Amino acid sequence: MRTPRKLTVALACPEDAWPHPDWPAPDDPYVGRVTPLTAPMGAGEATDVVVILCREDPAAAVRELRATDVPVIVISPCRDTEAIVEVFRGGAGYLVEGDYCTCMLSSAVVGASVGHTYLSPAACAALREGARRLPTGGEAMERLREALSPRERQIMELLSTGLAAQEIGLRLRLSEKTVRNNLSNIYAKLDARGSTDAVLRWLGAAPVLRS
Known part of the structure; x- marks a missing residue:
């Protein structure tokens, strides 16, 4: 059986600011190498994902x-809703x-490498809290949730953390086709163009960008 190729990450962060000098661990099944990001406008042909530590x-x-x-993951203390959106x-x-x-960082890197965006729990919470502060924001979110079935709500909760259809299926014991x-x-009910648009609507963040 062929062993999957481990991913290479380009890291952009201030000198000596990276908090995980031992990442990736030697037994990390997904990430093999982390190198400094040397080109400001690109990461080079050998890079799978860029991780930016940005204060x-x-x-x-x-x-x-x-x-x-090249897919990008941002690490930041900022919890501002509009910035996250x-x-x-x-x-x-x-x-x-x-x-x-x-481990979550490695999962985010894997997700990014196959086209999925990953939000940590606090990022999801920041989007929800920002939506609740909008006029009728909480009511709009409740109406949106009521439009989905209990199973569809489960799927959206997992999709909003960056999981792909296959991973959602494993969590919920469903086939990938069913997911x-x-x-x-879900996209039809939310009038969403795709997964990113659906997640923003599900988290109540889409109205943030509307005039």
């Missing part, structure tokens, strides 16, 4: 790499400092 303006950091095809809409995952472990059928129904 200020995480959205600006993502915009610098948006022209490349902009990062997420830019296709990047978001981990709040102190809200993840290295994808449910997702199609």
Whole structure:
């Protein structure tokens, strides 16, 4: 049986600021190597995912790499709803400092490498809290949830953390085809163009960007 290739991560962070010098562990099944990000506008051909440690303006950091095809994960203490929404809409995952472990970081890297965005629990909570502060925000979220069946709500909770259809199926003991059928129904009910749009609506963050 062929052993899957381990991923290479390019790390962009201030000197001596990276809090995980021992990551990835030698037995990490997914991530094999972490190298400094040397090119400011790209990560090089050998890089699978870029991880940015950004203390200020995480959205600006993502915009610098948006022209490349390399997936991005942001780690930041910022819990501002609009900043997180902009990062997420830019296709990047978001981990709040102190809200993840290295196993979660490896999972986020794997998800990013196959096109899924990952939000840590505190990032999800920040989006929900921001939506509740909007006029009628809490009521709108409740109406949205009532439009989905209990199974569809379970799937959306897992999708909002960056899990793919196959992983959701394993968690809920469903086939991947069943999960994808449910997702199609969810997108129609939420009038969402895809998974990112659906997650933003589910977390109540879509109205943040509306005028």
